Amino acid sequence: MSIDYNQKIPNNVNLSENKTLQRALEHWQPEFINWWKDMGPDDSQNFDVYLRTAVSVDPGGWAHFDYVKMPDYRWGIFLNPAEAERKVNFGAHKGEAAWQEVPGEYRSNLRRLIVTQGDTEPASVEQQRHLGLTCPSLYDMRNLFQVNVEEGRHLWAMVYLLHAYFGRDGREEAEALLERRSGDADNPRILGAFNESTPDWLSFFMFTYFTDRDGKYQLCSLAESGFDPLARTCKFMLTEEAHHMFVGESGVGRVIQRTCEVMNQLKTDDVAKIRAQGVIDLPTIQRYLNFHFSVTMDLFGADVSSNAATFYNTGLKGRYEETKQDDDHQLSDASYPVLEVGDGKLLTVQAPYLNALNERLRDDYVRDAVAGIERWNKVIQKAGIPFILSAPHKAFNRKIGPLSAAKISPAGKVLSEAEWTHHHLQWLPSIEDRAFVSSLMGRVAEPGKYANWIAPPARGINNQPIDFEYVRFN
Amino acid sequence: MTTATTTRATILRQHLIDPEICIRCNTCEETCPVDAISHDSRNYVVNVDKCKFCYNCISPCPTGAIDNWRHVQAETAYPLAEQLLWDTLPQQVALEDSAPAAAGSSSAVLPDEVERIAAASTSGQGGVAPPPWSAAHPYINLYSIQKPAVANVSGNFRLTAEDASSDIRHIVLDFGNASFPVLEGQTIGILPPGLDAAGRPHHVRLYSVASPRDGERPRYNNLSLTVKRVTADHEGAPVRGVASNFLCDLKKGDKVNVVGPYGTSFLMPNHPGSNLLMICTGTGSAPMRAMTERRRRKSIPSEDGKLMLFFGARTPGELPYFGPLTRLPKEFVDINLAFSRVPEQPRQYVQDLIRARGDDVAHLLRDENTYLYLCGLKGMETGVDGAFSDICGRHGLDWKSLRTELLQQGRYHVETY
Numbered sequence: 001m002s003i004d005y006n007q008k009i010p011n012n013v014n015l016s017e018n019k020t021l022q023r024a025l026e027h028w029q030p031e032f033i034n035w036w037k038d039m040g041p042d043d044s045q046n047f048d049v050y051l052r053t054a055v056s057v058d059p060g061g062w063a064h065f066d067y068v069k070m071p072d073y074r075w076g077i078f079l080n081p082a083e084a085e086r087k088v089n090f091g092a093h094k095g096e097a098a099w100q101e102v103p104g105e106y107r108s109n110l111r112r113l114i115v116t117q118g119d120t121e122p123a124s125v126e127q128q129r130h131l132g133l134t135c136p137s138l139y140d141m142r143n144l145f146q147v148n149v150e151e152g153r154h155l156w157a158m159v160y161l162l163h164a165y166f167g168r169d170g171r172e173e174a175e176a177l178l179e180r181r182s183g184d185a186d187n188p189r190i191l192g193a194f195n196e197s198t199p200d201w202l203s204f205f206m207f208t209y210f211t212d213r214d215g216k217y218q219l220c221s222l223a224e225s226g227f228d229p230l231a232r233t234c235k236f237m238l239t240e241e242a243h244h245m246f247v248g249e250s251g252v253g254r255v256i257q258r259t260c261e262v263m264n265q266l267k268t269d270d271v272a273k274i275r276a277q278g279v280i281d282l283p284t285i286q287r288y289l290n291f292h293f294s295v296t297m298d299l300f301g302a303d304v305s306s307n308a309a310t311f312y313n314t315g316l317k318g319r320y321e322e323t324k325q326d327d328d329h330q331l332s333d334a335s336y337p338v339l340e341v342g343d344g345k346l347l348t349v350q351a352p353y354l355n356a357l358n359e360r361l362r363d364d365y366v367r368d369a370v371a372g373i374e375r376w377n378k379v380i381q382k383a384g385i386p387f388i389l390s391a392p393h394k395a396f397n398r399k400i401g402p403l404s405a406a407k408i409s410p411a412g413k414v415l416s417e418a419e420w421t422h423h424h425l426q427w428l429p430s431i432e433d434r435a436f437v438s439s440l441m442g443r444v445a446e447p448g449k450y451a452n453w454i455a456p457p458a459r460g461i462n463n464q465p466i467d468f469e470y471v472r473f474n
Numbered sequence: 475m476t477t478a479t480t481t482r483a484t485i486l487r488q489h490l491i492d493p494e495i496c497i498r499c500n501t502c503e504e505t506c507p508v509d510a511i512s513h514d515s516r517n518y519v520v521n522v523d524k525c526k527f528c529y530n531c532i533s534p535c536p537t538g539a540i541d542n543w544r545h546v547q548a549e550t551a552y553p554l555a556e557q558l559l560w561d562t563l564p565q566q567v568a569l570e571d572s573a574p575a576a577a578g579s580s581s582a583v584l585p586d587e588v589e590r591i592a593a594a595s596t597s598g599q600g601g602v603a604p605p606p607w608s609a610a611h612p613y614i615n616l617y618s619i620q621k622p623a624v625a626n627v628s629g630n631f632r633l634t635a636e637d638a639s640s641d642i643r644h645i646v647l648d649f650g651n652a653s654f655p656v657l658e659g660q661t662i663g664i665l666p667p668g669l670d671a672a673g674r675p676h677h678v679r680l681y682s683v684a685s686p687r688d689g690e691r692p693r694y695n696n697l698s699l700t701v702k703r704v705t706a707d708h709e710g711a712p713v714r715g716v717a718s719n720f721l722c723d724l725k726k727g728d729k730v731n732v733v734g735p736y737g738t739s740f741l742m743p744n745h746p747g748s749n750l751l752m753i754c755t756g757t758g759s760a761p762m763r764a765m766t767e768r769r770r771r772k773s774i775p776s777e778d779g780k781l782m783l784f785f786g787a788r789t790p791g792e793l794p795y796f797g798p799l800t801r802l803p804k805e806f807v808d809i810n811l812a813f814s815r816v817p818e819q820p821r822q823y824v825q826d827l828i829r830a831r832g833d834d835v836a837h838l839l840r841d842e843n844t845y846l847y848l849c850g851l852k853g854m855e856t857g858v859d860g861a862f863s864d865i866c867g868r869h870g871l872d873w874k875s876l877r878t879e880l881l882q883q884g885r886y887h888v889e890t891y
Contacts, residue, residue: 063533216499235504239534242499246536249497367515371498374516378494378561458495459538465672 010076012057013160024163025077028174032155035178036071040125041148044132045071048472049145050461052243054078057236065462067472073149077160080235088226090322090329091315098228099315102165106314109307110227111166113316115173116190117218118158119180121151123194124207126182131204134441136451140201142461142470143247147208150240157233165229192399193295200437201454202255202280206292209248210369214299216241217320217365224318249372250457252289255280256376257455260383269387278440278452282380282387287429288437289389290410293369294397300362302401303338309354319357320364336360339395341406345414346395366394397428445473487589488546489520489527492563496539502531512554519557527593543586585619588663588736591680595889604884606743606845610687613655614736619678622665622731623652627724628696635791641703642757642794643722644684647730648696654732656683656697658764659740659847659887663733666717678733679717682849682889684760686768700760700794740847740887742768749779749844751835753824753858755786758850759794761889765847766807779843781807782834786824786854788815808834825857829864836869839876845885852890 008026009015015022037045048067055064057078086098102110125148135141155177162170180187183195193211198204219241223234262279263269271281301308311317312331319325327334336356337348353360370391380387392410395403407420410427429437444451448467460466491502491511496518503511503518510524511531518539531540544566546552552564584592605612617623629646656662663678670676681699684690690698703722704715724730742750742765750769752762762783769778787793790813799809810827813819828835838844839862848858859873866873880886 058530238504239501242497242501242534243536245499246497250537368498371515375494463538468672 010074011078013077013079013164015077018164021164024171025160028159028163028171031175031178032075032152032159033071035122036125036152039122039129039181040152041070041132041145042129044145045069046474047145048474050142050464050468050470051146051149052462054240057081063462070145070149073152075149075153075156077156078153078236079229079232082228082232086228086231088315089224090318091226091313092330093226093315094329096226096315098226098231100228102227106227106316107166109311109314110230110316111162111169111173113222113311114158114161114166114230115177117222118155118162118173118177119190120194120215121155121158122177123180123182123189123191124198124211125151126189127194127196127198127207128204131198131201134201134443135445136201136441136454137444137449137456138447138470139450139457139460139466139468140251140454141445143243143251144204145471147212147244147247150243153240154237157237161229161233191299193299196295199434200441201251202285202288202437203292205248205251205255206288207248208244209252209372210289210292210296211299212241212244212248213369214296214365216245217300217361217368220320221317221322221361224322226315249375251454252285253376253379254455254457255453256282256285256379256389257383258453259285260380260385261455263385264383269385275436280437280440280453282385282389284429284433284437286389287427287433289373290392290396291428293391295399296365296369297362297394297396298398298400300365301358303359303362303403304351304355304401305358306355308357309352312354312357320361339403341403341408341414346393346408346412362394366391392427445471486522486546486548486551487527487584488522488544488551489525490542490544490552490557490563491518491520492539492542493517493560494539494562495537497537499536501534501536502540505531505534514558517558517560519554521554522551527589529590529593543589584615584736585663585678585733587677588680588734592736595891603739603881603887605739605741606748606884608743608745608748609741609884610657610744612657612660612735612738612741614660614738615734616654617733619663619665619733622733623649623654625649625652625654625730625732627726627728627730629698629726630722630724633700633794633796638789638791640756640788640792641722642792643701643703644794645699645701645721645724646685646690646696647699647732648694649732650695652695654695654697654735655687656735657687657737658683658742658768659761660735660737662697662699662735664717664721665731665733666720667731670716676716680734680736681721682758682760682764683735684763686764686771688771692771700757700763702757739884740849740889743843743845745843747779747843749838749841750781750847751838751844752782752847753784753828753850753854754848755824755850755854756792757794758889759785761849762847763795766802770802770806779841780838782810782831782838783807784810784812784824784827786812786814786850789813790816823857824854825861828858828861832865832868835862836865836871839866839871840869842883846880846887848886848888848890850890855888855890 004011007016009029046069048069050065051068053064053074057080088094088096088098128148131144132141159174162174180189182189183197188195198207219234219238223231225231259279259282262277263274266273271283274281331353334353335350336353336359338351338356338359340347340349373389373391376389393408393412395408395412396410398404407415407417409415440453447469450456456466460468498513498518503513507528507530508524508526510521512519542563625647628648631644632641633644634640634642661680661682663680665678666676681701683697684700685698689696701718701721704718705712707713750765754762766781769781790796810831812822812824812827814821814823863873866876877886
């Protein structure tokens with residue numbers, strides 16, 4: 001499955017044999033590059049960045065490192081190798097051969113799934129476009145740009161599917177993906193979290209930890225799809241997505257580590273004294289965590305959803321690790337617990353499993369996200385500081401679904417409007433918190449130097465030293 | 475040597491994941507072809523009984539957490555249940571025989587980088603094959619990176635023509651009073667002096683021994699290497715190979731730090747009537763020269779089997795040992811030279827010659843005393859495999875099953891880079 005880099009659009013899908021598709025994508029390509037130049041990383045198009053590019057999709061070939069100027073990055077179309085005789089593994093079509101073409105009756109649902117996934121990719125690039133100007137080190141700047149170019153590639157992955165399988169509608173959707181803008185009042189991105197701004201690096205690390213992890217779970221469920229080209233596309237995207245979560249988990253971990261060092265030097269947990277040393281106090285980190293966790297909870301959609309049932313039943317979107325689940329993979333008679341507010345408290349009620357699939361994916365996600373928070377706690381514990389970070393309740397600060405009508409504390413207590421108003425600034429970052437974090441942001445761009453508010457990483461990228469020149473300015 | 479043998483049988487190099495660095499992205503589990511990797515809500519872990527050291531999981535790991543190894547006694551390898559509870563990776567426990575090997579004592583624990591190179595070079599055959607049943611017992615790892623042997627350069631000769639584009643050299647190292655026993659097909663490690671750009675010592679580089687077991691010059695304590703001066707990488711971009719340039723520039727009397735020897739698989743059979751079918755390109759000829767030389771020196775024509783060699787280079791001027799080779803008697807070794815860049819001649823590769831000699835090759839393949847050796851650039855593997863497949867097809871053999879059989883019987887050995 002080597003990738004043909006001699007083509008204008010690198011690919012491993014024999015694009016040159018389908019002239020119509022090739023022409024359509026070659027027509028979209030300059031529009032993409034224009035979008036990248038307009039909305040991609042600010043003021044950095046001429047930098048040489050030590051980036052990873054896939055040269056083939058097998059394990060040996062997809063992590064090739066070299067200096068690249070971002071607009072010259074070889075965005076292309078890479079699918080995991082086809083699995084012989086793959087089947088639809090769930091829903092009403094379970095046991096049938098996986099589809100190589102879009103089944104007519106599911107066309108619009110499938111397009112909707114692909115467009116929704118595709119829309120998040122350029123959105124996050126837009127959200128992060130100014131961060132290069134305030135990077136805490138060359139190492140972090142490089143990681144940011146790696147995330148950005150790979151989100152760009154993920155857009156390509158979805159656009160390929162739209163062009164290849166959805167004709168004129170697909171081409172129009174592909175253009176619209178370049179027209180919507182994150183945070184734009186008139187033409188916003190589809191999902192709420194992707195219209196929030198990513199104003200500082202703590203937000204960026206939280207975003208890549210929490211929100212990109214939602215991406216992982218969505219991609220995992222789409223990688224189970226009965227529509228084989230979608231499954232193969234998502235499988236390869238997952239390999240790239242891993243880096244994004246690494247940036248988040250290690251980034252937040254390094255912020256915590258640095259804060260703990262300063263707390264131990266000063267022998268204090270006084271927020272004002274800690275802030276005066278130019279590092280981010282742990283309570284502020286907890287508030288950022290609460291915010292990003294809750295915003296990401298909404299990305300999984302309504303707790304009870306007929307769309308989720310339809311996507312599953314029609315074989316379009318499975319569960320996380322569908323084939324590893326020990327049940328009938330049709331779920332028509334099964335139930336699953338969801339939350340409801342009643343009697344002034346949160347109640348667990350049983351909903352038909354098919355309708356509760358969003359909740360199921362959210363629960364899978366929460367288990368994974370919490371495990372990483374435990375790693376951060378180990379850093380604090382190691383420093384001997386009595387402070388524990390925790391994930392808020394999954395019903396906290398929701399804006400989507402029935403729970404959005406209620407006010408719920410991070411501990412899962414239902415609150416009155418007045419209680420919420422009184423307390424919410426203890427739980428979510430205030431304007432002052434954000435202003436303080438912003439005040440620490442300033443570009444550190446000398447090899448081996450790291451901003452005061454963050455510890456250097458334990459090891460460099462691709463076994464390079466941490467003082468490696470990850471970005472060269474020209 | 476009973477102790478060393480027992481140790482060799484029971485020390486494992488266990489693949490582990492560092493729980494402090496791992497971000498549980500699942501890429502390794504997804505990549506592993508043998509399902510050796512699994513996880514719970516806390517850790518990702520590797521099943522020591524399943525891991526085949528294919529290294530497929532290494533490069534996709536975004537953190538480097540996957541790249542951890544511990545030498546353990548087989549019976550006390552870390553079980554999954556224990557790995558799942560770890561917060562940090564355990565330190566390497568000192569094993570009885572794994573302390574830096576003192577000169578003269580043997581240890582079964584190879585340096586990580588040596589294991590890595592060995593795994594990559596044999597990946598074409600699906601991992602290390604057993605040695606031929608009649609191979610002599612090899613000594614391995616007598617000298618460690620911490621305690622290398624020091625060799626004296628007793629000769630350095632250019633093998634390629636002065637106008638050839640590649641500079642390939644025949645370098646003779648003398649070990650003086652130090653014991654450095656090698657067998658044909660084994661490799662030794664060279665430690666280039668100095669530090670790399672990051673201030674770390676250079677990695678060890680492995681070279682196949684080009685001389686037979688009794689030395690380049692019999693009864694002297696020496697061996698020879700075939701070294702090509704590296705001036706470009708695989709893609710042709712200019713790069714100065716650290717070790718090869720160091721070696722090629724050596725003068726008589728210079729000192730070299732040597733580790734090893736390594737290799738327990740790519741060894742020659744010693745029983746009467748065993749045939750060698752050797753295929754190589756460029757400096758991949760080193761082990762073939764060693765084996766051919768071994769047979770030539772102890773030649774008892776009635777006892778020995780056939781030697782057939784396919785050897786590829788760009789031009790005759792770039793073929794190491796071209797002169798001496800062409801002077802060997804035809805009845806001793808059946809030599810087939812393929813040249814891919816001779817002006818005004820069609821490009822010819824080793825697989826073309828193998829096909830052209832299909833009848834004789836098939837005859838050898840049918841003989842259960844035939845041993846195959848392939849050494850050279852990775853690119854040759856596919857072509858050679860295709861040629862064998864064609865020949866087998868034409869002669870009523872099934873290459874796929876034959877290849878498996880050859881591998882299981884230690885009769886097919888690949889070393890490519």
